[in-house]
Amino acid sequence: MVLQHIPTPRTLFDYDNREFSNEEIIFSSFTYLVDVMRITSSVMNIRLQDRQPGDGVLASADAKLVNWALFLPKCKQELVKDDRSVDETMFFAHLVFNT
Numbered sequence: 001m002v003l004q005h006i007p008t009p010r011t012l013f014d015y016d017n018r019e020f021s022n023e024e025i026i027f028s029s030f031t032y033l034v035d036v037m038r039i040t041s042s043v044m045n046i047r048l049q050d051r052q053p054g055d056g057v058l059a060s061a062d063a064k065l066v067n068w069a070l071f072l073p074k075c076k077q078e079l080v081k082d083d084r085s086v087d088e089t090m091f092f093a094h095l096v097f098n099t
Contacts, residue, residue, distance in 0.1 A: 019071065026073045029089035036093050039064045068097060 010027060015035065018025055043061045076090055 024073060026075060029076065029087050029093065032068075032072065032076060033089055033093040033096070036068055036096050039068055040096055065097065 010025065010031075012031075012034075014021075014025070015027055015031055018027075039061075042064070046057055046061060076087075079091055079094060080086055
């Protein structure tokens with residue numbers, strides 16, 4: 001029997017600062033779903049009747065959504081894998097993002 005070391009769990013702080021890491025860290029699909037839901041929640045709280053085109057709040061919301069997609073690791077970008085399997089959690093995250 002081979003004993004394996006259980007890796008230290010990552011936190012949302014680690015996730016939020018992943019751009020500054022020296023290595024690419026692939027988080028769980030649930031982490032990416034939580035993040036896109038956080039972004040969606042912040043976007044849904046923007047009162048559009050008080051905003052004008054080019055408003056910083058709208059630009060920030062757009063940048064958050066674009067960055068979510070840009071920072072996805074390659075293995076989380078494709079909805080259907082080569083073996084025809086589907087990661088349902090990432091499927092839902094992409095659904096939320098595109099909605």
